[in-house]
Amino acid sequence: MHTHTLTELAAGLRAGKFSSVELVRAHLARIEASQPVLNAFISIAAEQALAAAAAADRDLAAGRGGPLAGVPIAHKDLFCTAGMRTSCGSRMLDNFVSPYDATVVAKLKSAGAITLGKLNMDEFAMGSSNETSHYGPVRNPWNTDYVPGGSSGGSAAAVAARLVPAATATDTGGSIRQPAALCGITGIKPTYGRVSRYGMIAFASSLDQGGVLARSAQDAALMLREMAGFDPRDSTSVDTPVPDYVAALDAPLAGVRIGIIREFLDQGLDPENERRIREALSLLERLGASLREVSLPNLPLSVPVYYVVAPAECSSNLARYDGVRFGHRCQDPRDLQDLYRRSRGEGFGAEVKRRIMTGTYVLSAGYYDAYYLKAQRVRQLIAADFRRAFEEVDVLAGPTTPTAAFPLGAKTADPITMYLNDIYTIGANLAGLPALSAPCGFVHGLPVGLQLVGPHFAEARILNVAHRYQRETDWHLRTPERFA
Amino acid sequence: MSLTRAQIESIAHLARLELEPAEVPLYQESLSRILALVGELERADTGGVAPMAHPLPGLTQRLRPDAVTEEDRHELYQACAPQVAAGLYLVPKVIE
Numbered sequence: 001m002h003t004h005t006l007t008e009l010a011a012g013l014r015a016g017k018f019s020s021v022e023l024v025r026a027h028l029a030r031i032e033a034s035q036p037v038l039n040a041f042i043s044i045a046a047e048q049a050l051a052a053a054a055a056a057d058r059d060l061a062a063g064r065g066g067p068l069a070g071v072p073i074a075h076k077d078l079f080c081t082a083g084m085r086t087s088c089g090s091r092m093l094d095n096f097v098s099p100y101d102a103t104v105v106a107k108l109k110s111a112g113a114i115t116l117g118k119l120n121m122d123e124f125a126m127g128s129s130n131e132t133s134h135y136g137p138v139r140n141p142w143n144t145d146y147v148p149g150g151s152s153g154g155s156a157a158a159v160a161a162r163l164v165p166a167a168t169a170t171d172t173g174g175s176i177r178q179p180a181a182l183c184g185i186t187g188i189k190p191t192y193g194r195v196s197r198y199g200m201i202a203f204a205s206s207l208d209q210g211g212v213l214a215r216s217a218q219d220a221a222l223m224l225r226e227m228a229g230f231d232p233r234d235s236t237s238v239d240t241p242v243p244d245y246v247a248a249l250d251a252p253l254a255g256v257r258i259g260i261i262r263e264f265l266d267q268g269l270d271p272e273n274e275r276r277i278r279e280a281l282s283l284l285e286r287l288g289a290s291l292r293e294v295s296l297p298n299l300p301l302s303v304p305v306y307y308v309v310a311p312a313e314c315s316s317n318l319a320r321y322d323g324v325r326f327g328h329r330c331q332d333p334r335d336l337q338d339l340y341r342r343s344r345g346e347g348f349g350a351e352v353k354r355r356i357m358t359g360t361y362v363l364s365a366g367y368y369d370a371y372y373l374k375a376q377r378v379r380q381l382i383a384a385d386f387r388r389a390f391e392e393v394d395v396l397a398g399p400t401t402p403t404a405a406f407p408l409g410a411k412t413a414d415p416i417t418m419y420l421n422d423i424y425t426i427g428a429n430l431a432g433l434p435a436l437s438a439p440c441g442f443v444h445g446l447p448v449g450l451q452l453v454g455p456h457f458a459e460a461r462i463l464n465v466a467h468r469y470q471r472e473t474d475w476h477l478r479t480p481e482r483f484a
Numbered sequence: 485m486s487l488t489r490a491q492i493e494s495i496a497h498l499a500r501l502e503l504e505p506a507e508v509p510l511y512q513e514s515l516s517r518i519l520a521l522v523g524e525l526e527r528a529d530t531g532g533v534a535p536m537a538h539p540l541p542g543l544t545q546r547l548r549p550d551a552v553t554e555e556d557r558h559e560l561y562q563a564c565a566p567q568v569a570a571g572l573y574l575v576p577k578v579i580e
Contacts, residue, residue: 099560192539206539235545236538304524315499322500324573329566335576337500345502350510353501357492357511358518360499371522376535378528383536415514416521432539456540 001026003479006071006165006219013060013070020053020060020070024114027072031116031163034483037144040158042077042135043085044117052114059112068226069112075168076155077118078125079105079210080199084115088201089123089133089151092321092328092347102199103231104168104210111226119167120154123349124318125175125203127151128421131412132351139408140183141480142446146405149179149421155213156183161483166214166223170200172207173306174400174425177437180213181400181449184439186466186476187213188220191456192432193238195224196231204313205236207306207429216476217438217466221245224459240457248460249467254288256465259393263299264424270403273448276441277399280450280469284397287468294393296385301378302426303419308362308375309430314352315359321347354415383431390455395465399424400437400449424451434459438466439475447475486516 001023004012012018028046035041049072056070080086080098087093101109109115122132130138130153138153140146141161148157152169156179159167169176171189180187188211195210202208212223225246230239260281265274285291323329323343330346333339348356362371389396401421411418428435433456437449450469454462470476487495492511496503503511538544558571567574 096564099557099563193543206537232548238540238543298528301525301528304522307518308522308525319500323566324575325562326564326566333576336578339576340500341502344500348501350507353503353507354511354514354518356499356501357495358515361487361495361515361519362522364495364498371525373535374525374528374530375522376537377530377533378525380533380536381528381530383539383541416517419521430539 002030002162004165005215007222009071009165010068010222020056020114021050023070024049024053024072024116027116027164034161034163038139038141038157038161039136040120040138040154040161040163041074041117042087042089042120042154045084045115048084049114049116056112056114066110066112067222068108071113072116072164073108073113073166073168074116074119074155074158074164075105076121076152076170078121078170078201079168080201081105081115081118084118086118086201087134089121089135090347090349090352091134094134094328096326098199100199103196103233104227105199107227107229108168116164119158122151122153123352124201125151125170125172126314126351126355128174128178128418129411130154131408132349134349137408140405141483142184142405145407146446147182147408149182149405151175152179152213156180156185156187159183159185159213159215160480162479166212166219168210168227169213170208170210171429172204173310173429174422176211176213177400177425177435177449177451178421180437182405182447184447184475184478185213185215186217186220186436186438187211188224188436188459188463189428189434190224190228190459191434193236194228194434194457194459196234196237198231198233202317204310205317206313207310216470217436217463218246218249220436221249221463221467243460245460245463248464251464252288253284253465253468256289256395257393258284258289258291259294259389259396260291261299261396261398262293262295263297264398268402268423269399270443272443273399273403276443276448277450280440281397283472284465284469287472289465292393294389294396296389296427298378298381298385299427302382302430303423305375305378305382305430306426307358307419308371309379311355311359312363312372313359315356315363318352318356351415379430382427386427386431386433395462396453398451400451404443404446404448428453432456434462436462436466438469441475487512487519
């Protein structure tokens with residue numbers, strides 16, 4: 001049953017080809033078997049899932065149930081789930097059981113999806129290799145000596161290894177698209193404000209956006225249709241109707257103007273990776289799209305802008321972990337200062353501390369203008385580059401990552417080398433744009449991804465381009481041998 | 485630029501983070517390198533450019549009516565607290 005896509009599973013359940021209980025049992029067994037190898041899950045909710053599956057079967061038999069009735073999924077352990085631990089990959093929240101559901105969790109639940117558990121991730125979503133998790137690294141199903149990417153590494157590995165047909169994820173600087181590329185699956189980060197951030201543990205609030213990791217653009221469209229929409233509980237949620245992403249998938253590509261981002265095809269991009277991207281672009285051209293090169297001159301400054309803005313917002317957001325209302329508290333604090341300092345010193349890992357301190361520094365007296373305001377101005381220039389590009393083209397395209405996956409431990413010693421993994425993905429976060437990664441081939445046996453970026457709220461268009469591409473290719477159907 | 489040991493200790497104090505003495509030189513090195521990376525921003529001409537605080541142009545933060553919408557669920561919310569008594573969060577004594 002694990003070989004079916006989410007779309008096929010939803011239809012199969014409705015047609016009575018199998019029951020939700022059967023489906024959930026089969027996927028739980030795969031998860032259990034994979035844990036010692038992949039470590040994709042932090043928590044597995046077998047009993048709750050089986051009870052929900054039995055209820056879904058009753059709904060289905062009665063002709064009720066939402067579009068995802070009985071379909072097993074899993075959530076990145078950053079989405080709050082009532083009655084189920086939400087750790088955010090951190091010792092700080094190792095004991096945290098959320099009293100409420102995130103809006104995304106509640107919406108998927110009401111669409112009928114069954115939560116099998118919570119997925120491993122970089123601590124507080126800060127990382128590009130899933131090696132900063134308090135619960136140990138996740139391994140890439142294509143080669144278990146390699147990283148799956150991050151921060152949504154557990155979500156990506158779980159979908160790639162067919163442990164779940166789809167999973168939720170979040171993207172602050174590339175955390176959906178980069179692991180999607182490295183694990184050979186499809187991942188979409190929607191427009192800022194498209195998916196509610198209520199109950200999503202905050203990292204950098206002007207950049208964070210929830211989205212989907214799935215096998216195909218079609219499955220991602222089905223998930224996103226259920227997740228997106230206005231939420232009065234998130235003050236940054238945008239009150240714009242959600243189009244039917246599934247209905248828009250098949251539109252022909254004739255007349256679609258695709259811009260190839262020149263700045264993404266210069267130094268740093270692996271030549272083999274570039275070849276796969278160019279092959280994918282030629283196929284899109286054969287399908288009727290027109291290609292032209294476009295320049296976004298300020299885009300190379302995305303990484304420096306990000307490493308001011310994201311740590312600044314992170315240092316502010318993570319100030320809430322004070323050992324008082326929830327989360328880790330140190331033993332026998334001498335006084336209140338000691339309680340704060342030791343609870344935070346013990347609860348946070350090295351990368352999270354590094355980002356909090358970077359943010360504290362760039363926001364501190366005397367440095368605010370030079371770093372924070374300067375970064376916000378350059379962010380404006382980058383957003384303007386995208387606006388200008390979208391006057392000429394409908395979709396921007398390029399690689400998702402400079403290289404395929406790298407071995408575990410290869411980049412942990414040097415944070416800067418790790419940060420540069422996100423060189424092609426950060427721009428879309430800074431400008432709040434929707435972007436996806438779709439598998440477009442392999443380099444030395446490891447998958448690589450094609451990135452598509454659209455104007456604000458053009459999720460339907462980029463999913464459409466990816467779907468038309470996937471109708472002609474089978475990269476997204478390839479499964480790691482060990483998990484076939 | 486290179487950050488000194490004292491600067492790292494001061495940042496850690498502002499951030500209320502206890503660091504092991506051995507951690508300090510590691511953060512000295514990595515934060516200095518991050519600031520060098522960030523220093524590339526200097527080459528961008530940002531004269532007359534307004535700082536961008538919100539990723540969607542023209543959108544401002546919505547406000548809601550000033551009305552009570554939540555019910556009292558403090559017992560549920562305090563169930564995950566490290567230490568509570570009589571509905572209060574307990575912390576070490578602040579005033580001697």
